Amino acid sequence: MTGNRIARAILVLFFIGLLATPFVIKRMSPRREGDRSKFEAKTALARYGFYLEEVSQAAGVNFVHQSPKLDPKLDPIMPEVASMGASVSIVDFDRDGWPDIYVTNSAIGSKNALYRNMHDGTFKDVAGELGIADVNRPGTGVSTGAVWGDYDNDGYEDLFLIKWGRPELFHNDHGHGFTRVTEQVGLPPWINANTAIWLDYDGDGLLDLFVGGYYSEDIDLWHLTTTRIMPESFEYAKNGGRKYLFHNLGNGKFEEVSSEVGINSRRWALAAAAADLRGTGHPDLFVANDYGVSELYFNDGKRFHEVGERTGVGFAPKSGMNATFGDILNQGRYAVYVSNISEDGILIQGNNLWMPKEGTTGDAVKYQNLAREFGVELGGWSFGAQFGDLNNDGTLDLYLTNGYISLDRNRSYWYDFSRVAGGNSTIIGDAKNWPPFDGRSLSGYQTKRVWVNDGAGKFLDVAQAVGVTDTYDGRSVALVDLWNRGVLDVVVANQNGPLLIYKNTVTPENEWIEFELEGTISNHSGSNRSAIGAQVTLFWNGQQQVQEVSGGSGFAAENDRRLHFGLGRNPHIERAVIRWPSGKVQTIDKPATNQSHKMKEPA
Amino acid sequence: MSQQMSAPVPLPQSPAQKTPWFSLDNRYIAPAFITCILLAGHLSFGILESYQKTLLAIITSIGLELVLGRIFFHKWIHPASAYITGISVGILIRSPAFWPYALCSAISITSKYVLRVKGRHIWNPSNFGISGMLFLAAETVATLSIQWGNYLLPMVVIWALGSVIIWRLRRFHITGIYVVSFIAFAFLRSWMTRSPWQSEIAPITGPMYQLFIFFMITDPKTTVRSRRGQCLVVFLVALFEMVLRLYQVVYAPFYALFVVGPTAMLIEIWLESHRANATKLTVTQ
Numbered sequence: 068m069t070g071n072r073i074a075r076a077i078l079v080l081f082f083i084g085l086l087a088t089p090f091v092i093k094r095m096s097p098r099r100e101g102d103r104s105k106f107e108a109k110t111a112l113a114r115y116g117f118y119l120e121e122v123s124q125a126a127g128v129n130f131v132h133q134s135p136k137l138d139p140k141l142d143p144i145m146p147e148v149a150s151m152g153a154s155v156s157i158v159d160f161d162r163d164g165w166p167d168i169y170v171t172n173s174a175i176g177s178k179n180a181l182y183r184n185m186h187d188g189t190f191k192d193v194a195g196e197l198g199i200a201d202v203n204r205p206g207t208g209v210s211t212g213a214v215w216g217d218y219d220n221d222g223y224e225d226l227f228l229i230k231w232g233r234p235e236l237f238h239n240d241h242g243h244g245f246t247r248v249t250e251q252v253g254l255p256p257w258i259n260a261n262t263a264i265w266l267d268y269d270g271d272g273l274l275d276l277f278v279g280g281y282y283s284e285d286i287d288l289w290h291l292t293t294t295r296i297m298p299e300s301f302e303y304a305k306n307g308g309r310k311y312l313f314h315n316l317g318n319g320k321f322e323e324v325s326s327e328v329g330i331n332s333r334r335w336a337l338a339a340a341a342a343d344l345r346g347t348g349h350p351d352l353f354v355a356n357d358y359g360v361s362e363l364y365f366n367d368g369k370r371f372h373e374v375g376e377r378t379g380v381g382f383a384p385k386s387g388m389n390a391t392f393g394d395i396l397n398q399g400r401y402a403v404y405v406s407n408i409s410e411d412g413i414l415i416q417g418n419n420l421w422m423p424k425e426g427t428t429g430d431a432v433k434y435q436n437l438a439r440e441f442g443v444e445l446g447g448w449s450f451g452a453q454f455g456d457l458n459n460d461g462t463l464d465l466y467l468t469n470g471y472i473s474l475d476r477n478r479s480y481w482y483d484f485s486r487v488a489g490g491n492s493t494i495i496g497d498a499k500n501w502p503p504f505d506g507r508s509l510s511g512y513q514t515k516r517v518w519v520n521d522g523a524g525k526f527l528d529v530a531q532a533v534g535v536t537d538t539y540d541g542r543s544v545a546l547v548d549l550w551n552r553g554v555l556d557v558v559v560a561n562q563n564g565p566l567l568i569y570k571n572t573v574t575p576e577n578e579w580i581e582f583e584l585e586g587t588i589s590n591h592s593g594s595n596r597s598a599i600g601a602q603v604t605l606f607w608n609g610q611q612q613v614q615e616v617s618g619g620s621g622f623a624a625e626n627d628r629r630l631h632f633g634l635g636r637n638p639h640i641e642r643a644v645i646r647w648p649s650g651k652v653q654t655i656d657k658p659a660t661n662q663s664h665k666m667k668e669p670a
Numbered sequence: 671m672s673q674q675m676s677a678p679v680p681l682p683q684s685p686a687q688k689t690p691w692f693s694l695d696n697r698y699i700a701p702a703f704i705t706c707i708l709l710a711g712h713l714s715f716g717i718l719e720s721y722q723k724t725l726l727a728i729i730t731s732i733g734l735e736l737v738l739g740r741i742f743f744h745k746w747i748h749p750a751s752a753y754i755t756g757i758s759v760g761i762l763i764r765s766p767a768f769w770p771y772a773l774c775s776a777i778s779i780t781s782k783y784v785l786r787v788k789g790r791h792i793w794n795p796s797n798f799g800i801s802g803m804l805f806l807a808a809e810t811v812a813t814l815s816i817q818w819g820n821y822l823l824p825m826v827v828i829w830a831l832g833s834v835i836i837w838r839l840r841r842f843h844i845t846g847i848y849v850v851s852f853i854a855f856a857f858l859r860s861w862m863t864r865s866p867w868q869s870e871i872a873p874i875t876g877p878m879y880q881l882f883i884f885f886m887i888t889d890p891k892t893t894v895r896s897r898r899g900q901c902l903v904v905f906l907v908a909l910f911e912m913v914l915r916l917y918q919v920v921y922a923p924f925y926a927l928f929v930v931g932p933t934a935m936l937i938e939i940w941l942e943s944h945r946a947n948a949t950k951l952t953v954t955q
């Protein structure tokens with residue numbers, strides 16, 4: 068009898084222990100260090116090696132994004148369907164050696180902006196005078212992103228404008244203006260896309276263009292014939308926009324070859340990025356899809372092969388909104404970061420950090436999601452993210468912006484969202500079945516994440532502690548050494564919000580090195596002049612880090628073309644190995660630190 | 671449907687088991703059905719984020735049931751009930767972490783042995799575990815809300831199969847009353863809140879409700895005994911759910927069952943005890 072009582076008492080204690088477990092785990096979690104710290108520059112510099120200061124006003128940038136207003140049939144849920152379009156891309160359009168900033172606007176009649184770097188800490192919007200501001204005219208749709216690439220290898224970066232509407236290609240006239248060449252190059256009349264990237268998929272030295280559709284291209288969002296435009300499922304939707312791969316023919320024209328090369332998908336693409344994940348010399352293509360699984364296309368130089376499920380990245384459907392690569396453990400291999408949705412108690416998708424599994428390489432590579440283990444899993448309603456060494460300590464950190472719709476702080480749309488999202492396709496697929504928004508927020512006013520990498524597999528969020536305190540609805544993030552100081556500054560485009568420029572101050576003890584690459588091409592051999600796809604592997608202090616020149620990554624974003632490596636204190640660089648898209652390999656022994664190296668592909 | 675869902679002791683034989691057209695022991699029907707749902711959902715749509723998490727939930731559930739049954743009932747409890755609890759947790763809980771699956775199963779099973787009144791446990795184990803996790807670990811856990819591809823065919827198959835089985839197990843009146851009540855209240859909510867009726871109906875077309883309707887509200891161990899009482903209780907569950915929905919509570923069905931189910935059980939236990947005392951008094955007199 069006594070024994071039974073003791074057993075029952077132990078059982079009750081065990082039960083109480085079980086119920087208390089979540090509290091204990093929560094208290095032990097280090098994931099929101101930033102929440103507990105208030106920003107103080109000196110402390111941040113001492114503790115984390117850097118701090119960020121928002122300087123857009125001082126830099127003369129007062130851009131505020133405007134969301135589109137679509138067909139009135141969508142009015143009840145307009146905040147949701149018009150929730151994207153803010154983007155930022157970095158380009159040195161005039162080749163003056165100073166990066167400039169291009170940002171998109173998304174209301175009909177609104178203007179995009181190209182902020183020319185004035186070399187004195189300020190910027191001047193020159194989009195109007197150069198002919199790339201007034202691109203959101205009635206009947207042509209609105210901008211949702213921009214990527215820059217020198218498609219004709221004349222040395223100047225050309226502009227592809229991603230739109231819900233008529234996509235546009237602008238030829239850069241040697242930095243003095245832009246000429247619209249959309250029809251001449253053979254682009255389709257209408258695509259509802261949020262992502263596009265430049266890549267040279269077939270290694271012919273000419274940049275090709277991938278465009279991922281979101282809404283179906285049959286839909287004119289301003290003149291709807293039906294309200295059945297929504298995804299047929301929250302997790303398995305295949306009724307989105309088609310994908311395009313425009314093969315550059317080299318004569319000023321492109322040929323659409325997606326089906327021909329094996330890209331057939333109608334998932335709802337939100338982000339794409341390309342990098343050579345297997346060391347084949349060909350860029351593989353990663354597509355993060357909303358309402359479904361991600362897709363990974365291995366590229367054999369002629370065709371793409373979808374291997375998402377086989378490699379592990381295309382198994383669990385989520386709400387992919389970002390794709391970016393980073394060698395976060397300095398092992399010469401890329402991790403892929405995909406952002407998703409996490410809302411306490413309602414939807415915990417968790418972001419994905421796809422790490423190549425130990426012992427798997429080449430075609431047999433498998434990925435495992437280690438976001439939780441690395442501490443970069445929960446970021447709210449996450450959007451754009453980029454890897455970059457923010458404190459120059461030699462490891463890549465991660466900047467993530469987030470927040471979906473910030474309206475009434477006290478009323479949430481989550482309840483309505485969750486019940487419709489779980490419904491049958493006939494219900495979820497029709498916009499008229501969705502309850503009206505009525506000014507409510509949906510994962511709004513969220514705090515951002517700045518995850519500092521300790522180099523040993525743990526990231527710590529220090530956003531609040533280093534000065535990232537905004538709560539705008541962030542969409543697109545680009546990292547760039549804006550003032551050629553050897554540090555990565557952060558530019559963030561917010562939906563219905565201001566463009567933010569976070570100027571970075573880094574502890575001077577930490578050294579750095581940058582590489583500005585330019586491909587050379589003659590007689591159809593060599594690399595594209597933008598050097599997109601070129602890899603630099605830096606060997607120092609017994610470790611290595613690989614980075615690749617990208618033609619667009621993150622969410623609707625493009626980083627500084629220059630590759631920036633932080634090196635930590637007293638680094639001893641052994642060599643830098645450049646593998647050009649053409650396959651040529653160039654080694655630089657002991658390159659000097661604290662400077663940017665301009666490298667041209669050897670003939 | 672779920673005779674074994676929460677029973678720490680084997681159930682008495684049901685008369686239905688003697689019917690010739692279906693010879694499978696009743697206690698295997700629910701596990702077989704839920705396994706079919708899991709396999710169909712996973713093979714067609716890949717609903718499981720990982721096999722390991724579901725397996726962890728099942729192993730924890732069965733393991734704990736065996737240990738606690740041995741300690742407190744001095745016998746090896748049939749694992750069918752724990753299997754259903756584990757698999758329900760494995761399907762319904764959504765978390766990127768592993769520990770919530772084990773913890774939810776552990777809380778569910780342990781609750782059967784701790785929260786008992788007059789020898790009866792009063793909460794449906796998985797309802798208790800899931801509600802507990804949603805309340806205690808909201809930053810890590812959500813429940814299944816969007817699966818099976820949102821398409822019609824899987825829904826129809828599960829509803830048809832589930833209805834036949836539940837009818838065979840003589841619990842269809844519970845499911846039927848709940849569904850009718852939910853739909854009626856959905857239209858009432860639509861009228862009250864002026865939201866599209868489709869959006870009010872939408873939740874019941876999702877897979878979370880299929881598991882809720884077939885596996886939780888029909889649990890004989892945690893429902894009252896009289897047929898009329900069962901109808902009344904499940905109607906009250908739907909009613910309370912509607913009230914919670916008017917307050918925009920996302921997990922209204924779980925919380926409604928969490929509150930109404932045990933309350934009804936306590937009332938029934940109190941009434942039975944009262945009646946027994948009265949009878950004893952009469953006999954004594």
